[in-house]
Amino acid sequence: MQPERLEDQRDRDLHRQLTRRDRGAFDELYRRYSAAAYGLAFRVTGRSALAQDVVHDAFLALWKAPEAFDPARGTFRGYFLSLVHHRSVDTVRREERSRQRQERVNPVSDVGEDVAEEVVHEAWLADRRSKVLEALESLSAEQREVLELAYFRGYTQSRIAEETGVPLGTVKTRTLAAMRKLRAALVGGMDGD
Amino acid sequence: METEHDRVQEALAARALRALGEDEDEAAEALIRTHLPSCPECRAALEDFERIAGELALASPSKRPPGEVLVRLHRGVSPERRRRIGAFGGLAGALTATAVVIALGPGAWSIHLTGRISKAERQQANTAELISAVSVPSSKIVPLAPPGHGSATAPVAAVYVPGRAHLFVVGNLPLPRPDRVYQVWLGKEGRFASGGTFVPDHTGVVMVRVPADGAAYDHVLITEEPDSGSASPSGDRVAESDL
Numbered sequence: 001m002q003p004e005r006l007e008d009q010r011d012r013d014l015h016r017q018l019t020r021r022d023r024g025a026f027d028e029l030y031r032r033y034s035a036a037a038y039g040l041a042f043r044v045t046g047r048s049a050l051a052q053d054v055v056h057d058a059f060l061a062l063w064k065a066p067e068a069f070d071p072a073r074g075t076f077r078g079y080f081l082s083l084v085h086h087r088s089v090d091t092v093r094r095e096e097r098s099r100q101r102q103e104r105v106n107p108v109s110d111v112g113e114d115v116a117e118e119v120v121h122e123a124w125l126a127d128r129r130s131k132v133l134e135a136l137e138s139l140s141a142e143q144r145e146v147l148e149l150a151y152f153r154g155y156t157q158s159r160i161a162e163e164t165g166v167p168l169g170t171v172k173t174r175t176l177a178a179m180r181k182l183r184a185a186l187v188g189g190m191d192g193d
Numbered sequence: 194m195e196t197e198h199d200r201v202q203e204a205l206a207a208r209a210l211r212a213l214g215e216d217e218d219e220a221a222e223a224l225i226r227t228h229l230p231s232c233p234e235c236r237a238a239l240e241d242f243e244r245i246a247g248e249l250a251l252a253s254p255s256k257r258p259p260g261e262v263l264v265r266l267h268r269g270v271s272p273e274r275r276r277r278i279g280a281f282g283g284l285a286g287a288l289t290a291t292a293v294v295i296a297l298g299p300g301a302w303s304i305h306l307t308g309r310i311s312k313a314e315r316q317q318a319n320t321a322e323l324i325s326a327v328s329v330p331s332s333k334i335v336p337l338a339p340p341g342h343g344s345a346t347a348p349v350a351a352v353y354v355p356g357r358a359h360l361f362v363v364g365n366l367p368l369p370r371p372d373r374v375y376q377v378w379l380g381k382e383g384r385f386a387s388g389g390t391f392v393p394d395h396t397g398v399v400m401v402r403v404p405a406d407g408a409a410y411d412h413v414l415i416t417e418e419p420d421s422g423s424a425s426p427s428g429d430r431v432a433e434s435d436l
Contacts, residue, residue, distance in 0.1 A: 026270060030263060035255035038262075043253040052262050056269075063270045064411045065436055068355075073240060073330060078247030085250055086356070089211040120255040129251040136252055150212035151249050157212045172203045179206040179242055186248055187241045 007124050011076035018066045026063055033077070034059070035120040037084040043152055044088035045095070054091055058084045077128075085151070092154035135185035143178035146171050201228045201235050202242075208356070209242035222357065229329060240330050323361050323400065329354045337362070337413060337432035349399055349415065349432050353407030360388070360407040362415070365397045366431065372420045375431060379405050380412030390422045411436050 011032070017025035034055060041051035061068075062080065069079045122129075136144060145164065149155045157175065161168040204221035207213050213221055229236055326332050332354045336347030349364030362377055369375055369392065377388035388403035407413075414433040416426045 023270065030266070034262070035257050036250060036253075038258035039253045039256040040250040042256055048259070052258055055258050056262050056265050059266055060269045061411070063266075068333065068436075074244045074247070078244045080247070081250035082243060082247035085246060086211055118257045120257050122255050125251060125255070128248070132248050132251045136249075147210070147249075150207070150210040151246070152253070155212065156214040156217065157207055158214055158217065160212070172207065175210065175212065176199065176203045176206045179209070179245060180202075182245045182249075183238075183241045186245060 004127055008075050008077070012071050015066060015069060015071070015076050018062070026059075029062070029076075029080075030059055032124075033080055035122060036077075036081060036125065039120075040081060040084055041088045041091075044085070044154055045091055050091050050095065051088075054084060054087045058087055089154040131186065135182050138185060139178050139181055142166075143174050143181070146174045147178045150175065197228065198232070198235060201225060201232070202238050205235065205239045205242050209239075209246040211246075219358075225329075236330055243331065323352065323363065323402075326352055326354050326357070326359075326361060331355060333407065333436070335407075335413065335434050335436060337364075337415060337434045339432055340430050344434075347432065347434075351407060351413045351434070351436065355408035356406060358404060358406060360403045360405050360413075362388075362391075362399060362401040362403065362413070364399050366393050366399050366415075367397060368393060369417050373417050373428070374420055374422065375399075376416050376418045376422050376426070376428075377401060377403055378412075378414040378416065378426050379403070379407075379410040380414060381410050385412075385414065385426055387422065387424075390418065407436055 011029070014025045014029050014032075018029065037055045037058060038051055041054040042048065045051050045054065058080070061083065069076055073079075136147075139147065146157075146160055146166075149160045149163070150157065155163065157171045158168060160166070161171045164171075166174075201224055204213075204224050208218070208221060208225075225239075229239070327334070332352065335351045336344035337349045337351055338344050338347040347364070348366055349362055351360055351362055353360040360379075366375065374390040374392055376390045378385040379388050380386075386405075388405060389401070391399065391401045393399045412433065412435055414426055415431040416423075416428040417431055418426075418428040
C-alpha cells in the first residue's frame with residue numbers, strides 16, 4: 001500500500017477507536033492534525049487567539065460527534081481540515097462584523113498581531129502537501145487569486161468582486177474553473193481504498 | 194454557453210470554499226435543492242469540491258499551537274455528566290403506522306417519504322425541503338432515542354445538512370398528554386435553546402422544521418412540556434441524541 005494510503009488507513013483506525021471514546025485515539029489525532037489545523041486557522045484568521053479557539057472547537061466537536069465523519073465520503077484529513085476551515089471563515093466574518101460595529105462607535109487604528117509561530121515540518125503529509133501546491137500552481141494567476149481570497153481570507157465572492165474590480169460573474173466562473181482543475185488534479189488520488 | 198450544471202456547480206464550488214454571503218447562500222441553496230436530487234453528476238461534484246476544500250488546507254504551513262489548547266481540550270473531553278433521566282411516559286413501543294416509513298439498518302437510518310404525508314398541527318416543515326436535505330450527500334440523519342434505549346427503538350430522527358439554516362425532526366410520536374406539547378431543544382455544552390413546540394398530527398406523524406444549523410450544536414432533545422412551552426427543559430425526556 002502506498003504511504004499516503006497507509007496514513008489514511010491509520011486515520012480511519014484512529015477514528016474508529018474514537019467512536020468508542022478512546023482518549024488515546026483522540027490524543028493521537030490531535031498530535032497528527034493540530035499543527036495543520038492551527039496553521040490553516042492562523043492563516044485565515046490572522047490571530048493566534050482566534051486560531052487557538054478554532055482548533056479547540058474543531059477538536060471538541062470531533063470528540064463529541066465522531067460519527068459526523070463518514071469514511072465512505074473521503075479521508076478523515078479532508079473532513080477534519082474542512083471543518084477547521086469552515087470554523088475559521090465563520091470566525092473571521094464574525095470578527096469583521098464585530099469590528100465594524102465597534103469602529104462605528106470607537107474608531108481605532110488597526111493593530112496587527114505579531115506572533116512568532118513555529119512552523120512544523122510533517123514528513124507524513126509532505127507528499128500530499130506538495131501535490132496540493134503543485135495543483136495550485138497549475139491554475140492561472142486569476143484563478144489562484146479568487147481561490148486564495150475566498151479560501152484563505154474568508155472573502156465572499158461579492159467581496160472578491162469589490163476588492164478586485166472583477167465582475168461577480170467572472171469571479172464565479174474563475175472559481176468554478178479553478179475547482180474543476182483542482183478536482184482533475186487531486187480527487188483521483190484522494191480515495192484511501 | 195453556461196448550462197444549468199455550470200450554474201449549480203458554481204454554487205457548489207463557492208459553498209465548498211465558504212465563499213457565499215447569507216443572501217447568496219440562500220439563493221444557491223434553492224438552486225441546489227431543485228437540481229441535486231435528480232443529478233448524480235452534480236452530487237458527485239459536490240462531494241469532490243468538499244474534499245478539495247479539505248485538501249487546500251495543506252497549502253498552509255503547519256504550525257504548532259500553544260500547549261494550552263490541549264489543556265483546554267482535555268478539560269472539555271472529561272467523562273460526560275450523568276443526565277437527569279425523567280420518566281419515559283410509556284412511549285416505548287407505542288408507534289403507529291405512518292406515512293413516514295423509517296427503515297432501520299444495522300447502525301444506519303434511512304428515511305423514505307411515501308408521499309402520504311399529512312400535515313402536522315403546528316410548526317410544519319416543507320416536504321420538498323426535507324427531501325432536498327436528505328438527498329444531499331453531506332446530510333446527517335441522527336436517531337433520537339428514548340432515554341436508556343438504543344437507536345433501534347428511536348421514534349424520531351434529526352435530519353440536517355451542516356451549514357444549512359434548518360434542522361428537521363421527523364418520525365412518529367403519540368399525542369402528548371392533555372394540555373401538554375412536545376418541545377425541541379438544541380444543546381451546546383450543556384446549555385439548551387428552544388427550537389419550538391409541536392404536536393404530531395392525528396396519525397402521529399412528526400415533521401418539524403427548526404430554524405437552526407445542526408452543526409452548531411452537540412445535542413438534540415425532545416421533552417413534554419406545558420401547553421405554552423418552557424424556558425428550559427423541565428418535562429419528561431422523550432427522545433434525544435448527541436449530534
